[in-house]
Amino acid sequence: MAVDSNVLKLAPDTSAPAYRAAPHNIEAEQSLLGAILVNNDAFYRVSDFLEPKHLFEPIHQVIYETVSSLIRAGKIATPVTLKTFLPADADIGGMTVGQYLARLAAEATTIINAQDYGRTIYELALRRDLIRIGEDMVNVAYDAPVDFAPRSQIEDAERRLYELAESGRYEGGFQRFSQALTVAVDLAAAAYNRDGKLSGVSTGLRDLDARMGGLQRSDLIVLAGRPGMGKTSLATNIAFNVAQAYAYDIAPDGTHRTTNGGVVGFFSCEMSAEQLATRIIAERTGIPSSSIRRGGISEADFEKIRDHAIELQSLPFYVDETGGLAIAQLTARARRLKRQKGLDLIVIDYIQLLSGSSKRSDNRVQEVTEITTSLKALAKELNVPIIALSQLSRQVENREDKRPQLSDLRESGSIEQDADVVIFVYREEYYLQNREPRPGTPEHEKWQTEMDLAHGKAEVIIGKQRHGPTGTVELHFDANITRFGDLANDNYLPEQM
Incomplete structure (x- = not known):
């Protein structure tokens, strides 16, 4: 029996949500990279928590990774030293790599905000990871094999979330010894006031x-x-x-x-x-x-x-x-x-x-x-x-x-x-x-x-x-x-x- 092709056509759903891009901030990435190219000291303000994978734009990931390698090798990272390590034929919005690097450095403001830019980029990367975990949960729940119990999926999701929570910290590093002393004195005070005078x-x-x-x-x-x-x-x-x-x-x-x-x-x-x-x-x-x-x-x-x-x-x-x-x-x-x-x-x-x-x-x-x-x-x-x-x-x-x-x-x-x-x-x-x-x-x-x-x-x-x-x-x-x-x-x- 012939089927009228018009029957298969669906009317556009005007209530359907528009496509949503993953959370990102290209301007923050550009500002951070520009600050690093102008003054390499900016790199050390974010290097303990920010990795190349946290940047959204692929070319920015390549630039940041190359900058990291140069600085950690004791070399200077500038548009001039950097462009020799990047693909010369790359087209970035109608600009060559050299032109793009020069523009990043020219429009850089100050390194004072470098850490704030780094944290913004990092938190947006965590949001993208959360979205990825959520999408995986939905897809696995739809297509799970028979021998994969829902409880196992819950535990796997919990594990991934806690791994993300543990890695999702930009605190840490060195602390003043006075801060450690304060904690030690507080423990001693708690022990003195507790039954049995115990610290534990x-x-x-x-x-x-x-x-x-x-x-x-x-x-x-x-x-x-x-x-x-x-x-x-x-x-x-x-x-x-x-x-x-x-x-x-x-x-x-x-x-x-x-x-x-x-x-x-x-x-x-x-x-x-x-x-x-x-x-x-x-x-x-x-x-x-x-x-x-x-x-x-x-x-x-x-x-x-x-x-x-x-x-x-x-x-x-x-x-x-x-x-x-x-x-x-x-x-x-x-x-x-x-x-x-x-x-x-x-x-x-x-x-x-x-x-x-x-x-x-x-x-x-x-x-x-x-x-x-x-x-x-x-x-x-x-x-x-x-x-x-x-x-x-x-x-x-x-x-x-x-x-x-x-x-x-x-x-x-x-x-x-x-x-x-x-x-x-x-x-x-x-x-x-x-x-x-x-x-x-x-x-x-x-x-x-x-x-x-x-x-x-x-x-x-x-x-x-x-x-x-x-x-x-x-x-x-x-x-x-x-x-x-x-x-x-x-x-x-x-x-x-």
Whole structure:
């Protein structure tokens, strides 16, 4: 059947928006390049943040890149020296390259505004990048393959946006030492006024705080131990103590400013959120988690659990139980939590369950290096301490003294290098239980004496600390409820439940 071609013609849509050019400012680019050609000192006002790709006009990109090469090579960049490096046959609005360069220099005003021109050009480049990311999001959403989940696209978009946010800064560089001194004095004042006189976030464990000064912001703290030592329990105890102590002031802009304790983000790659909650309930109520799981509790116990659960609901404690997280996903989720709820402490259980950005895992040591480097960068970026749990190699079991050392860390090179603090959890009682001699023998009597001395005790060994001493802190550990606490001494009485 013949089709009338007139039917296919659409009437022009007068309401359709006109074509919009990407944000740019040719005049600002010309003014900046002219200022640099007149006085090369103008280049140093923008060189730490402005790159050739940030300019919109292609010929301007070539000119700026050539200028950069000349000046950094110790040569003078002028229209005369520059034109020999540019295509002579180029036509720029009816002008040759030499004529265009001469015009840029002739119409240049002053280098005083060079930095302002550079910032204008830079911000317009960021807008173009934002447009590009937005267009990619739309196109991918329309044409996404079946195996590409929307959540993966969201995380990819978040990653690209945060990369743009991190690169989109022209602040930085040198600062006056007096400014650093002011920050240091403010930290000392905050420590003096805070509970416990700590410069960092309190762990809730007196002796550990005394040795470390609390958890310092922007620190990567690696907490390591062999299975059964209680490293997850210690991390959970610290996280709960920080969340429980949370207090804040309201800043002039309406945001919450933490004054004590903090908001906690807990990445539980091994345990489910329910298991983590059961541990905390057991630790707070004194009812063993094994009894809670199998229902071996009385009505009074259940009432106690219910009351504590109501109290715990208001804690600023957020759990992500996703297994097999990639480091890029973890950083994106931590940034999101910081933006939406605030964030003062991150706990990761544990490093070896994370994966790198590459799908290939041929070189696990290289992958762990990427993970620890990213965690240290994240701690600095968000200005929060990160406690990252780590496994220890089996070589510990082959020694007579099974106290761990830095060399026992799995893939220890990068972990030891990137960590600001490395602490180990060690319980002599665990190893003694596994080598009980035959009862009634002299060896058994000696073993029993050693067991009595080690019972309920744990050692936290500080193997590395950038801004403090190393050494060992003894803590009390109740294995039934996986609770760490301070050992009683002459000056302190144990906490009453």
